[in-house]
Amino acid sequence: MIKAHSLLYSIYICLLVSIVCGALLFFSNLYNQLNLYYNLQEELYFHNQSLVNFALESRDTLPILDPEEKTGIKGSYETKPYGILNLLLVQSKTNKDTIQSAHLIGLHTKNKTALFLTNFSKSVSYTGLVKLIGDNALPSSHIETAHITNKTNDLYIEGKNSVSENQLPKINPNFKKIFYNTQTDKTNLSDVDKPKDSLYFNSFFNATKEVYLNSIVANMIFKGNFILRSKDSLHIKKNTVLEDVILIAPKITFESGFKGSVQAFASERIELEQNVILNYPSVVCIYNETVDESRIKIKKECKITGAIVLFGNTNEMIDKNCMEIDENTLLFGDIYCTGKLFLKGKVHGSVFTNRVFYKTESASYNNTISDIEINAKKRPTYFISIPIFDSKNVSHGIIKKVL
Known part of the structure; x- marks a missing residue:
């Protein structure tokens, strides 16, 4: 014959186990969500860096690119003057997040x-x-x-x-x-x-x-x-x-x-x-x-x-x-x-x-x-010198990251 207080203990133990299991599931889900978030941030960062390198080569403003199939990341960049220097603005974004970077860029000098x-x-x-x-x-x-x-x-x-x-x-x-x-x-x-x-x-x-x-x-x-x-x-x-x-x-x-x-x-x-x-x-x-x-x-x-x-x-x-x-x-x-x-x-x-x-x-x-x-x-x-002369066919580079 099962005593009443033993049944009550069993209920408490079951409740405690369910709470622990629920907490484990919650933290597991939270960990997965954080992992996905940081992976996306990493992919956005690498995408942004790749787009910066691409922009330094092409130099022309690029409209928003079609999203990548695997990540869904869209990218765009533009260049505009800032004083005597040029400013490169780059964006990588998804529906939920955006990474932006801004760089002052110039020309590598060959002047001796x-x-x-x-x-x-x-x-x-x-x-x-x-x-x-x-x-x-x-x-x-x-x-x-x-x-x-x-x-x-x-x-x-x-x-x-x-x-x-x-x-x-x-x-x-x-x-x-x-x-x-x-x-x-x-x-x-x-x-x-x-x-x-x-x-x-x-x-x-x-x-x-x-x-x-x-x-x-x-x-x-x-x-x-x-x-x-x-x-x-x-x-x-x-x-x-x-x-x-x-x-x-x-x-x-x-x-x-x-x-x-x-x-x-x-x-x-x-x-x-x-x-x-x-x-x-x-x-x-x-x-x-x-x-x-x-x-x-x-x-x-x-x-x-x-x-x-x-x-x-x-x-x-x-x-x-x-x-x-x-x-x-x-x-x-x-x-x-x-x-x-x-x-x-x-x-x-x-x-x-x-x-x-x-x-x-x-x-x-x-x-x-x-x-x-x-x-x-x-x-x-x-x-990278200040562009005193209007040089052509010289590679661009980053003078300073400003954002």
Whole structure:
């Protein structure tokens, strides 16, 4: 005879077993769902990466592809300009999920030029320690010695030397377009979504926001798809964070100690105070086609990875358009100057200029260089330069992933 309490125990045990079995089935189903989810995420990721590689080869915008038979993933991409750079936007999606990626892309450089100095003035001379590593195109194959200071003169050249032409290679026409064609959503800062912790962010999959600012930019963080513009000047304080944004104003100044990555475009003046660091890919550019003066001034201890460009003036206006780069500065990239260039730092890349000059406290000497190093070989073959020239039949590569 079964006692009542034994039957009750059996019911409890059966209930407990059913709960445990139900829990096991639930967790097994949950594990399977998570496994399917992560497998899909992995497939979306690999699909997106494959589409990026395909886009770098084809370069043209691709409409939405038919979904793959096994995974049902649809893919699409487009390219569009962002400043002087190109932006690659890639999407891989299913009915339930989407993976997006955005990349700044450019061209692999094959340029081995160290110094290109146009041939419509006297031959170049040097004083102090000068290193030119790479191919050089100069007004004359002979570099004269100038006895200006009491320093020992030492010239080190490695590469081919040739006589230059009487004009610089033509600059990429997209530089000029930046100053005229900007298809953006123009707005005031007060109309931009209220930031959290002073952070303004705009995805590269959104329309570019063009924000008008007052002269002084301080205690703000701008990241992503922004053009910051002023009708007069922009003074960027060191406590400002700028990442992958574009600056446009007649005058732009970066306070000593600033760090960021920007494309800065001006018509009159750009100045980098001491110890400014502009990370890759950054551009410092002036376009001046007027009779007024323009100037790029880069002070001591600055580091720039990208390009420094001054263009637009005629040959008659060379002396009114000046680029000055002080000692202990480092540029990893290229210089293009249709005016005159005073260079005291190091360039790991190429220099193209109409004229160089050297100045002391009491005098200035045209087509003279002193205590500089221009080394095209320190720019590795995998480095993707800012597209100063409109190159064709050159492979594309990713400069930076921005999303």
